[in-house]
Amino acid sequence: xxxxDQQLHRGNGGELHQFAGDGxxxxxxxxGGPVDDDQNTLRVGARGPVIIEDFHFREKIFHxxxxxxxxxxxxxxxxxxxxxxxxxxxxxxxxxxxFLQRAGEKTPAFVRFSTVAGSKGSFDLARDVRGFAVKxxxxxxxxxxxGNNIPVFFIQDAIKFPxxxxxxxxxxxxxxxxxxSAHDNFWxxxxxxxxxxxxxxxxxxxxxIPRSFRFMEGFGVHTFRLVNAKEExxxxxxxxxxxxxxxxxxxxxxxxxxxxxxDFHRRDLWQAIQSGNFPxxxxxxxxxxxxxxxxxxxxxxxxxxxxxxxxxxxxPIGRLVLDRMPDNFFAETEQVAFMTQNVPPGIGFSxxxxxxxxxxxxxxxxxxxxxxxxxxxxxxxxxxxxxxxFQQDGHMAMSNPSGRVNYQPNSWGEGPRESPDSGYxxxxxxxxxxxxxxxxxxxxxxxxxxxxxxxxxTPPEQRHIAMALTFELSKVETPAIRERMVSHLLNIDETLAxxxxxxxxxxxxxxxxxxxxxxxxxxxxxxxxxxxxx
Ligand code: HEM
Numbered sequence: 001x002x003x004x005d006q007q008l009h010r011g012n013g014g015e016l017h018q019f020a021g022d023g024x025x026x027x028x029x030x031x032g033g034p035v036d037d038d039q040n041t042l043r044v045g046a047r048g049p050v051i052i053e054d055f056h057f058r059e060k061i062f063h064x065x066x067x068x069x070x071x072x073x074x075x076x077x078x079x080x081x082x083x084x085x086x087x088x089x090x091x092x093x094x095x096x097x098x099f100l101q102r103a104g105e106k107t108p109a110f111v112r113f114s115t116v117a118g119s120k121g122s123f124d125l126a127r128d129v130r131g132f133a134v135k136x137x138x139x140x141x142x143x144x145x146x147g148n149n150i151p152v153f154f155i156q157d158a159i160k161f162p163x164x165x166x167x168x169x170x171x172x173x174x175x176x177x178x179x180x181s182a183h184d185n186f187w188x189x190x191x192x193x194x195x196x197x198x199x200x201x202x203x204x205x206x207x208x209i210p211r212s213f214r215f216m217e218g219f220g221v222h223t224f225r226l227v228n229a230k231e232e233x234x235x236x237x238x239x240x241x242x243x244x245x246x247x248x249x250x251x252x253x254x255x256x257x258x259x260x261x262x263d264f265h266r267r268d269l270w271q272a273i274q275s276g277n278f279p280x281x282x283x284x285x286x287x288x289x290x291x292x293x294x295x296x297x298x299x300x301x302x303x304x305x306x307x308x309x310x311x312x313x314x315x316p317i318g319r320l321v322l323d324r325m326p327d328n329f330f331a332e333t334e335q336v337a338f339m340t341q342n343v344p345p346g347i348g349f350s351x352x353x354x355x356x357x358x359x360x361x362x363x364x365x366x367x368x369x370x371x372x373x374x375x376x377x378x379x380x381x382x383x384x385x386x387x388x389x390f391q392q393d394g395h396m397a398m399s400n401p402s403g404r405v406n407y408q409p410n411s412w413g414e415g416p417r418e419s420p421d422s423g424y425x426x427x428x429x430x431x432x433x434x435x436x437x438x439x440x441x442x443x444x445x446x447x448x449x450x451x452x453x454x455x456x457x458t459p460p461e462q463r464h465i466a467m468a469l470t471f472e473l474s475k476v477e478t479p480a481i482r483e484r485m486v487s488h489l490l491n492i493d494e495t496l497a498x499x500x501x502x503x504x505x506x507x508x509x510x511x512x513x514x515x516x517x518x519x520x521x522x523x524x525x526x527x528x529x530x531x532x533x534x
Pocket of ligand 1: 074130366
């Protein structure tokens with residue numbers, strides 16, 4: 001449209017109107033009623049009171065008043081894009097998931113990247129974990145791989161999730177800090193939660209300040225299960241590897257970018273996709289069986305552990321290409337509902353207690369956030385394959401069963417029926433034991449992998465970790481919390497612990513934290529840190 005040719009009409013009070021006609025539709029109410037004047041409320045005389053009879057005004061304001069829905073309780077700030085997943089080769093040997101059977105098959109996908117701790121309006125370059133949630137609209141229902149850009153997690157059991165999130169979000173009395181982990185509550189919780197040490201090393205590393213979403217890895221984190229047509233099961237860890245490689249900014253840059261352009265990451269994704277520069281990731285898998293799992297000195301059900309890629313290489317099985325931005329941010333990116341429990345036949349769960357808890361949490365939270373059990377009726381959440389069920393009614397039901405039948409079995413020869421052959425069958429793993437609240441001993445080594453991560457970093461990266469810990473802990477006002485953190489660092493890398501303690505002005509070095517399992521000694525301590533100068 002020509003912005004200089006707007007066909008404006010001046011009203012009685014000098015206000016400007018634009019009229020329908022000449023190809024412009026008539027403005028209507030939500031009920032479809034045509035609107036004559038959208039600039040003035042209905043009044044008794046031009047200078048008189050507004051009257052309640054003005055249904056157009058009331059409907060317009062009513063709708064506006066209810067525009068906001070609760071932001072996600074975590075991962076509130078996010079940005080999404082559409083694309084597709086392309087299968088490289090038939091993966092039938094490991095899974096019966098239909099979309100993974102044929103080379104070259106493309107399946108539509110939607111991805112939402114996010115930060116975790118900040119509110120919806122927070123800035124993009126917070127030091128934080130990034131969500132990497134992928135919905136693949138397979139022909140056997142949606143598969144949601146709701147992952148992060150870090151392959152491990154803070155806690156081993158979902159029952160601790162409210163605690164870690166309460167601790168990282170703004171402190172309840174003062175309502176700050178908004179999007180930083182640098183505060184007493186967070187570090188208090190972490191220092192009392194040794195299982196978080198591996199994750200903390202990643203969060204203090206450059207991984208937590210990515211250059212853009214396009215330069216991040218993604219991880220399913222948990223051990224999942226693949227099941228093939230012969231009902232044979234293989235354990236699997238999922239990895240997304242960016243075509244562009246990994247890039248981060250340094251803290252100094254992150255702080256400046258946050259001030260200058262808090263939308264830096266979303267703008268980057270928008271501009272890349274709008275200019276045809278489509279970001280791409282390979283989906284890789286680490287595959288293993290029970291025997292291989294038993295050969296580790298950690299537990300594959302423990303989400304604070306990785307399986308080193310040197311030990312078990314990641315095999316690529318397909319690629320994800322993001323090639324289209326949503327038409328509407330709210331309808332798609334805000335209303336998309338990811339749920340770990342969305343799996344097609346051929347993909348299943350392990351007994352990881354964090355995963356098991358997540359499988360409850362996501363469905364529950366969608367009702368709160370989206371307001372209706374019918375959130376699957378929203379186009380972004382609806383499956384793209386045929387679907388038939390007897391669920392009905394509820395708020396905003398868009399599609400109820402048609403005809404007489406809304407139950408089964410029935411005598412009327414109507415409606416969908418069960419399918420023992422193609423239906424989802426949970427893998428019949430053998431499970432037995434006492435009903436207990438008991439963390440397995442195999443989850444107790446909290447330091448070895450933290451140390452392994454640290455020593456695998458290059459000298460500049462190690463220096464960044466030391467600087468990040470120093471900066472973050474310098475914001476902690478309670479000396480005992482700082483010291484408790486240093487006592488954990490002593491179990492990870494002594495040079496690192498000394499460096500941080502000195503920078504924090506801790507004159508008397510605390511003792512190393514009591515470790516349930518001593519960190520592995522066969523890992524090389526880091527020679528690199530000796531070159532840290534500042
Ligand atoms: C949201 C990842 C652990 C509860 C999210 C999102 C991601 C994610 C990526 C954002 C989804 C989106 O973009 O819409 C993870 C990962 C975890 C983890 C990788 C650990 C490995 C947990 C746990 C719980 C939980 C243990 C609860 C027991 C939630 C909730 C939301 C959420 C309630 C908000 C969902 C929504 O409103 O749409 N998580 N999460 N998460 N997560 Fe997790």
